[in-house]
Amino acid sequence: MKPLARKTVIAGFGLIGASLAAAGKRAGVLGRVVGVGRSAANLDVARSAGLADETTHDLAAALADADLLVLAAPADACVRLLEQAVPSAPEACILTDVASVKAPLCAAAERLGVDARFVGGHPIAGGTATGASAADPNLFRGRTVVLTPSAQALPNARALVAGMWRAVGAEIVELDASVHDRVLATTSHLPQMVASALCAVAAAHGDRELVERFAGPGFRDTTRIAASDAAMWSAIARLNRDRLLEAMDAFGEVWANLRDGVAAGDEASIRATIERGAELRRRIDKP
């Protein structure tokens, strides 16, 4: 495939950034790739594995002559990186990101006057491995990438970002940033809070040793994501505060109702809540 960008800067060279570099180079859509990051060791891995043609800690310098900037860091870092990048990025450089919260990125792009060439993105993909050494050129194959271009986004910016993700095997869904954040608040950020709260309750149990001993498959599945990075999630909670609060309050209402049903021995009410959830859960498992 013909390169869509002659020179791409990928800022943040962790699992997502490095995998995009690997997949984009293999597909031929990314020409020269410059990796920007803080860890010299990680950048060395990126260079020796051929994922980046050059690497640097200096985002401003890297951006000279760049056609495309991909911010591939946690959500809060993406906002900061966008602010740092805009003064140095060439006028024609297309800007995108991979953050799991989209409205703050789109707002920053508007505030910085670059919303015409900014197309926010969120690949619904990932894994527990980290760093450039975990790069997987197939990470995005068959996965969904949500793009959240504003009404001002130029056709060439939309085409470049969508074309890059399609070339690495992803399926594109375009959504308003606010819709994305409202949906992800329920499908991703709320489960994180619920799993963390459940583990915090277990940690405070009077028979904690027995609790750890009897934590069976149900407890383990329900709380798997509670082992995630606390700093990353507290930042997401800040960035998507209003949407997450809506979801948490919706949960709080269902919870209070379920609690009152248990207290009153109202089995019909308990069953109705469980059945409502079970119906959705079974649909999700259908092919």
Place this chain on the structure above:
Amino acid sequence: MKPLARKTVIAGFGLIGASLAAAGKRAGVLGRVVGVGRSAANLDVARSAGLADETTHDLAAALADADLLVLAAPADACVRLLEQAVPSAPEACILTDVASVKAPLCAAAERLGVDARFVGGHPIAGGTATGASAADPNLFRGRTVVLTPSAQALPNARALVAGMWRAVGAEIVELDASVHDRVLATTSHLPQMVASALCAVAAAHGDRELVERFAGPGFRDTTRIAASDAAMWSAIARLNRDRLLEAMDAFGEVWANLRDGVAAGDEASIRATIERGAELRRRIDKP
């Protein structure tokens, strides 16, 4: 191994009852096995697979000359079955069960005057398959079985029930019934309520189609158990009401605190809750 019981009645011949029959016969600790259940088709499977030597719908008739009665039904059915069995069971017949809530069974045994020969049990094992056709003689191998004998339980009753479970590969832990129910309220019943509430919230979302589409691995793991049987769980919620309420209220407090932290943008408080849970979650995964 020498049979511990010449004639065992297993009332309820689903996954647990049928697997116990299979494992106990293979290990040689169960002699003659009589399967009692409601579904003629399921009892036919049990008999043709050699798991039961005879089968019947009539619990009272089955109990003639029995040395051991195992109630292998959901918790609420076990209480009813114990009430039905006691008038017909021989004086020397040892009684046990596999219910996931123990205090109501122990209380029923005391009320019925059989606490000396009743030893409550709860194998922490199971699966999604159901019925005698899913019988697995290795289901209990390496798993924990909690036994909750009262102070009145006779040594021969404790020895028979513990010996049976050890013979099929399980490890025995003895607990007070109330401690069992308090611990399981947090490790099993609370996660069920949390997962069900989370799915009920997702089901009521304004963008439900998108929610189903973006329910990724995190959402799926966190809610896997929400597809469980609503009638079984509403019965467990009734039988373990006070302990479950304690656990739900503990969760409600952590939840309110987390919600207020999100509302206030208090990242330090959010991080502290997530870290407290993550620390426990990581310990559980350690070998």
